[in-house]
Amino acid sequence: MHVTVRVPAKVNLQLAVGPLREDGYHDLVNVFHAVSLYDEVTAAEPGDPGDSGGPIRVMVRGEGAAEIPTDDGNLAVRAAQALARSAGRSYRADLVIDKAIPVAGGMAGGSADAAGALVACNELWGLGLPAEDLMEIAADIGSDVPFALLGGTAVGTGRGERLTPLETTGVFHWVFALADGGLSTPEVYGECDRLRAAAGHGTPQPVASEPLLAALREGDAEGLGRVLRNDLQPAALSLRPSLARTLRAGRELGSLGAIVSGSGPTCAFLAGSQAHATDLAAALTKETGICRSAVTAFGPVLPSEAVLHRTTAESSTRGRPCDADER
Ligand code: C5P
Numbered sequence: 001m002h003v004t005v006r007v008p009a010k011v012n013l014q015l016a017v018g019p020l021r022e023d024g025y026h027d028l029v030n031v032f033h034a035v036s037l038y039d040e041v042t043a044a045e046p047g048d049p050g051d052s053g054g055p056i057r058v059m060v061r062g063e064g065a066a067e068i069p070t071d072d073g074n075l076a077v078r079a080a081q082a083l084a085r086s087a088g089r090s091y092r093a094d095l096v097i098d099k100a101i102p103v104a105g106g107m108a109g110g111s112a113d114a115a116g117a118l119v120a121c122n123e124l125w126g127l128g129l130p131a132e133d134l135m136e137i138a139a140d141i142g143s144d145v146p147f148a149l150l151g152g153t154a155v156g157t158g159r160g161e162r163l164t165p166l167e168t169t170g171v172f173h174w175v176f177a178l179a180d181g182g183l184s185t186p187e188v189y190g191e192c193d194r195l196r197a198a199a200g201h202g203t204p205q206p207v208a209s210e211p212l213l214a215a216l217r218e219g220d221a222e223g224l225g226r227v228l229r230n231d232l233q234p235a236a237l238s239l240r241p242s243l244a245r246t247l248r249a250g251r252e253l254g255s256l257g258a259i260v261s262g263s264g265p266t267c268a269f270l271a272g273s274q275a276h277a278t279d280l281a282a283a284l285t286k287e288t289g290i291c292r293s294a295v296t297a298f299g300p301v302l303p304s305e306a307v308l309h310r311t312t313a314e315s316s317t318r319g320r321p322c323d324a325d326e327r
Contacts, residue, residue: 003123004042007116007148008034008301009107011174011261011268013216013224016206017231020193021159025143029206030156031166031216032147035174035299039109040098041076041116043124047094056080058095064103067182068110075110075141076117082137083121083129091125104182106236106262108144115148153216153300155208169219171298172270173277175255177246177284177291179265183239188263191235206231225256225270236264242289243267249290253283267291274298 010032018027039062046057056077060068072078076095084091095117101109118134121127131149138145143160153166196203215223237243243260246267250258254276255269269284271277274296281294 001124002042002044003120004040005116005120006038006040007112007119008151009037009039009101009109009112009297010034010144010147011107011176011259011299012230013153013228014209014212015230015232015262016208017189017192017203018206019203025159026189027158027206028143028156028160029208030160031153031208031212032144032156032160032163033153033172033299034147034151034301035107035176035297036301037101037107037176037295037297039101039112039116041113041120042096042098043080043093043117043120044096045094045124046092055084055090055092056095057093058097060097060099062097062099064182065097065099067103068097068099075114075145079114079117079137079141079145080121082140083118083127083134084125086129086133086137087125087127089125091121093121093124095120102176102178102182102266104184105178105266106183106185106260106264107176107266108148108262111142111144112148114138114141114145118145118149151300151302166213166216168216168300172221172224172300173272173274174297174299175250175269175271175277175281175284175294176261176297177250177267177269177294179240179243179246179267180292181265183236183264185263188232188235188239191238192232195234195238221270221272222256228257228259228268228270230259230262232263233260236260240265245289246284246291249284249287250280253280255280271296 013033014031016029135146139161146161153168154163212227247258250269257270261268277296284294
């Protein structure tokens with residue numbers, strides 16, 4: 001049997017970073033927004049149970065695949081291992097990850113793959129674990145993994161793993177400018193601490209932006225564009241100064257808002273409509289040196305919009321939405 005899950009990327013609409021904690025993390029107010037840029041994670045029973053390799057193996061395909069570890073450093077492998085441990089059995093699975101989310105791009109691609117592996121292996125192994133159990137395992141894998149299971153738009157507190165879904169109206173249209181090469185999330189947080197220490201002023205506890213929550217509630221793209229905020233942006237710009245030009249180009253080309261996505265280096269631009277997003281993406285890629293490529297996407301997307309297809313010897317269902325009896 002094969003189970004394939006489609007998992008969305010995220011952009012952070014507000015990433016408010018508090019002081020460094022003793023455990024090496026930062027307290028956050030993190031407004032996550034899932035967008036229609038997906039990786040696909042397939043979990044299959046290994047063809048030959050006597051094969052060499054660990055019980056969970058992974059193959060990664062698509063752009064940037066060569067940079068992704070295929071050993072225990074792979075978040076999807078770690079997620080599947082943690083799920084098997086929680087079930088108390090030594091399950092086996094071959095995972096295939098088809099990447100469309102930029103690698104080390106600040107869009108939580110690795111976290112999406114981990115979430116996809118949890119959902120796919122839960123189904124493959126017939127565990128039937130409820131969403132709250134998957135959420136707990138997800139939080140141990142990484143701060144962004146619980147949101148990748150939840151989707152939509154949500155505010156994350158703590159290190160980003162404690163989620164409250166947010167009410168939103170309508171659809172927001174985005175352009176993502178992809179950069180050459182990734183940025184390391186721990187390095188960007190470290191640079192954020194360094195810049196703050198050098199500036200010599202204290203770091204307040206993070207607070208959710210009321211105008212941002214109101215713009216989301218009202219479906220007000222112009223209002224949202226004005227209040228997008230990412231505290232990691234100065235650090236990402238310090239490590240990758242060329243991003244300043246990318247952001248400036250997007251603003252000059254009429255985006256409603258321009259921001260580094262998460263720890264970067266992907267830049268996110270809010271557009272007023274799908275047509276506006278398409279024009280903006282074309283304009284960003286027309287001139288050389290602004291970005292490697294640009295893709296359009298919309299948000300929020302919900303897990304129920306994700307494709308789950310499952311193929312057994314007897315049946316083949318493809319492209320159907322996830323629903324209760326398939327989970
Ligand atoms: O949780 P995750 O493994 O995805 O975090 C990767 C790194 O990002 C952490 O090791 C830490 O350096 C940084 N981080 C942080 N504060 C957070 C989330 C992540 O400092 N709230």
